[in-house]
Amino acid sequence: MKEQQTIKATEAEMEILNILWTHGPSTVRDVHDRLAEVKDTGYTTTLKQMQVMHEKQLLTRVAEGKTHVYTAKANKTDAQGQLLKRMIDSVFNGSAMQLVMQALGSHKPSDAELDMIREYLEKKKEVNNN
Amino acid sequence: MKEQQTIKATEAEMEILNILWTHGPSTVRDVHDRLAEVKDTGYTTTLKQMQVMHEKQLLTRVAEGKTHVYTAKANKTDAQGQLLKRMIDSVFNGSAMQLVMQALGSHKPSDAELDMIREYLEKKKEVNNN
DNA sequence: TTTTATCTACGATAATAGTCGTAGATGAAA
C-alpha cells in the first residue's frame, strides 16, 4: 500500500496545488501566470513558494532544460478527503451527515443533481445490504 | 436584515469558537480548561487569544465581577456555511455536489442516514417544483 | 484588614507564512 502522509498546506500553497491538480505538471512560470490572474505577487514569490513546497515534499519536480516541471505529489481526491475529514471533525462534531445536510441546504441543488444523489444513494444501500 | 460579516478565524481561533459554540458563553478559564484537555499552552495564551478575538469582533463579552464572560458572535450554522462555501470554491471547483458525493463516499452512511437524506431530497424536490 | 488566589491588560518574543531583490547559470536569438 502506498503510504499517504497527511497533507498540510497553507492557504497560498493550496492555491498552487489546485492549479497543479487542474492543469497537470507545470513550470513555475505556468503556475505564476495563472496565479497572476487572481493575485498580484512577484514571480520569485511563486518560485520560492514552490521550492519550499518541494522541500516539504508537497511537490515533486524534474529538470527539463534550465527549468523545472513540478507535479503535486498527493492526488486531488485524497487531499479533498483529508480536508473534508478535518473539517467534519473540527466543525461538524464528527458527523459527515451534518456536513452533507448543510451543504445541500445552502446549495439549492437542481432536480438533475438531486436525482444524481438519489441514484448514488440507491447504489450505496444495495451495498449495505450485501 | 442582520448584517453578516465574513468570519475569518485562524486555526487556534476556530478551536475556541467551537468550544463556545458547544458550551455556550464562557470565561477564559472555562475555555482554557477545555483547551488544556487537548493542547498544552498557558492560561495567558488563551486569554490573549480571546482578547484579540474580541478586538476582531469575533467575540462579545460582558464583565461579571472581575472576570469576563465571552460569547461567539457568529452562530455555528452561519460559520459552517461559510467554511463550506469557501472549501467548495477552493478545492471542489465550486461544485457542492462534488463535495457531497465525496463526503458520502468516504463516510459509509448507514441505511437510516441514507433514508434521512433521501427524505430530505424529496422535500427539496417538491420545493423546486413550486 | 491582611493575605492569597485569580483575573485582566499589555508588551515582548518566538514561530510561521508570505514577499521580494539580487546574483549567477543557461539556453535561445541575434
Place this chain on the structure above:
DNA sequence: TTTCATCTACGACTATTATCGTAGATAAAA
C-alpha cells in the same frame, strides 16, 4: 560568439499568528 531573456538559488525582510511573563486590580478567604 556575444547579447538577452528567463531560470534557479538564496538570503533578507515583513506580516501574521502564537506564546508567555510580569504588573497591577479585585474579590474571596483567613
